[in-house]
Amino acid sequence: MTAASLDDALARSDILFTREQLDIEIARMGKEIDVALAGERPVFLTVMHGALIFAGQLALSVKTDLEFDYVHATRYRGETSGGDLHWLRRPEVPLNGRTVLLVDDILDEGHTLKAVRDACLDMGASRVWLAVLCTKRHDRRAHGIEADFNGVDLPDRYVFGYGMDYHEQARNLPAIHALKD
Ligand SMILES: O=P(O)(O)OC[C@H]1O[C@H](OP(=O)(O)OP(=O)(O)O)[C@H](O)[C@@H]1O
């Protein structure tokens, strides 16, 4: 049982990026990461749940060997506006002296990735790179957070699909959809 109807959401949304378009961008990102992180063995740190689909695809596009770990931090909790960040899992791999590639689906207001990045640095990571499938363009971004590797830019609309949820639905839609209102 969910309160918000996905059918209604789909009826008042449109597709911004298809799977085919995203495939191209993610392949490009893999190449960029290989160039930037040549000679490193980064910790590939996925932010659950939203990054799940993107992270798997990105990892297959990167030739550099990666050590996997994940964190679970959420501040939307199934809603369409964010609140306080809740940590459900912190990194397990010791990050002291390590290069971290932090992977998430979306950079929106930036509070999530800023907190996760700062936690990695507090654990001793030597450098944290940020890779996101999409960045929402607006003027509400937290200070000092920008992706090093970005798939696509989005308008200031609520999006879902490709890992991103609409009230915990729609994560497995193979495209980025955006509400019209
Ligand atoms: O830039 P921000 O405004 O902080 O928003 C971005 C974060 O919001 C989403 O996570 P959410 O809290 O919805 O949890 P989820 O990954 O389980 O969907 C998304 O996966 C990012 O981690």
Ligand code: HPA
């Ligand atoms: O627009 C969004 N959609 C889904 N999840 C999100 N988390 C932050 N912004 C969004």
